[in-house]
Amino acid sequence: MKRALLLAVAAGSVFAAGCTPVLRNHGFIYVDGEVPEIVPGEDNQASVLERLGSPSTQGVFESTTWYYMSDTRQSLAYQRPQTSYRRIMEIQFDDAGTVTAVNEYGIGDGRRVTLVDRETPTPGREMSVWEQLFGNIGNLPSEQFGGEQNLPGGAGGPRRDE
Template identity: 50%
Template sequence: MFALLVLGLSACNPTLRNHGYIPTEDKPQAVDPSTDTKASVLARLGNPSVKSTFDENTWYYLTSVRQRLAYLRPITEARSITAISFNQDGQVQKVAEYGIENGQYVNYSDRETPTRGRELSVLEQIFGTIGRIPIDQLGGNQNIPGGSGGPGGGR
């Protein structure tokens, strides 16, 4: 009975998981703006986690540690974001460090964008095309689903 209790409690130990960039030797914070270039940063740190969307001259190295306890939702315990900005010549211009305390929560909207036109019921969608295709177009060589239509089809 004691063994079952110990096994049951050991299943509740928190599990830590690393996500993102895991530095092996050099850390992104060690980049020196006076000497490093894109090539030297790439050689030392490898590919960035993310490049800036609108400006290819900013690279981001992201690291996070998440803790999961049994069936509960994981909690982010630590996050490190290193932003490395380069000038037009490829020289490191600035290195900025951000942590979990700099993050912001974003509430997602569950609204849907309305579409123009009228709303069709399921039955209208299924039976809506009955009677719309003239009988003479069902000869097999017209531009209908399953036909041999298309520009110059079958001619």
């Protein structure tokens, strides 16, 4: 009886451990866990680099915008990971390198983008499987397979007359 109870408890704990979510942090993580305050008009690129380090990315079209991104993904057993936390800090600079604006975005600010799965039509005719397999029969030039010509797969180059 005790052995059966012990086996049941062991099996239950193994089953429960398999249901424990795995958390993974991605991107920028603050050193002390606290977000340092960036003040527009007072801070510049050097002070931001000193407090936050290198940005996760910079603006594509304007290099005067820095982004610090972080997110936490939770995966449970075999299921697809779900993003449970996301934070994006956008810091904008003027031409002199002084901070002009600081914006923060969370997981609620994101938008789902649906991709269009259309195919671009290509000009030409559609070939069946049989046309693709047997379409070249009789179309190869016969002068390649005899006489003084090099054979396909040969060493190439001019032949020596001996």
